[in-house]
Amino acid sequence: MKLGVLCSGGDSPGMNAAIRGAVLRGVDVHGFEMVGFMDGWRGFHEGDTVPLDRPAVRGISPLGGVMLGTSRVPPFPSRAGSREEWEAFAARFAEHGLDGLLLIGGNGTQTVAKMLADRGFPVVGLPKTIDNDLDGTDYTFGFDTAVSIASEAVDRLRTTGESHRRCMVLEVMGRDAGWIALHAGVAGGAQLVLIPEYPESIEQIAAWVAEVRDRGRSSLVVVAEGFRIAGHDSSAEPSEAVTRAGLDGFGRPRLGGIAEVLAPLIEELTGIETRATVLGHVQRGGSPTAFDRVLATRSGIAAADAALAGAWGTMAALQGNRIELIPLGDAVGRLKTVPHERYQEARLNFG
């Protein structure tokens, strides 16, 4: 069997370990020929490939980034793919001589995997994303690493914030889901965690920060990039998410900057000097935690086994302690957002 491996979307610590797991099982145990596509669908379209064998994956589990590169280059020029685009895609798939394709990515990539599986292409999904917003799987590799980096940032901001009696606002990633903010905030004992799922008004935010000051502490606010400020009147629509100039590789607005919007508003309403920090891509860089390496390796092994079994159209999902093959349809179509009770658990102690 010739098995391709392709990464798409933002990188996520653990992707190298996942590739290594798939190759060790696929090549050494099952006797597959394996090939990696460079920079996501760019490598597929342009025929830019590398052979994946045991020497190619030696020592890569502790390494950050991903040896194959990743991108947001789309599989088809038009989103859903026209008839001609699907025909060209099938011809390219055949030219590569593929019997199967492992797609390493988040909700966007797995949506593409499902589109391909629905058309009869032999694909298996391997879930990754620091955002942890992919449904059907308990955790995605990369999330634990991102949370540990973000919670270290919380700890560091707290000491400087307390020395100056300032309110510190830390912005972390999380386009549609606040998992990184929630976990880093809870781990670091943040006074407030603001996430995309649950808009809060600026008056409420300022009231919490003032309460913290009144009991002699300095506030540490963790905010996810996709957070939106609620209107004063609870029936009003929340503000739009704050974006930066330019679009990402898939043509979506780039999020970021909400901390810099919140800080002056908090300062104005409370009189407390406030500073903003945007953590940015530091959260995705560097070596994965041991947890992410293990999860990624096991996911890679399960994906290679799925290929051997011909279990196409599935994704290797973590459910409890086991990696299960679930239908791609159970993973895509809706995001795994923070449930209300998890938010309430933290919110009852805000301020």
Ligand SMILES: Nc1ncnc2c1ncn2[C@@H]1O[C@H](COP(=O)(O)OP(=O)(O)O)[C@@H](O)[C@H]1O
């Ligand atoms: N609904 C879709 N239709 C076609 N292509 C898509 C779709 N969603 C995502 N893609 C492609 O898959 C890529 C990866 O998705 P993205 O959301 O960027 O990352 P992730 O897979 O990590 O969630 C996108 O950049 C885009 O090229």
Ligand SMILES: O=P(O)(O)OC[C@H]1O[C@](O)(COP(=O)(O)O)[C@@H](O)[C@@H]1O
């Ligand atoms: O790398 P870029 O294009 O700046 O993307 C930033 C986005 O990627 C992420 O880090 C991860 O998103 P995906 O898992 O969907 O790729 C988001 O948290 C963030 O909004």
Ligand SMILES: [Mg+2]
């Ligand atoms: Mg995504």
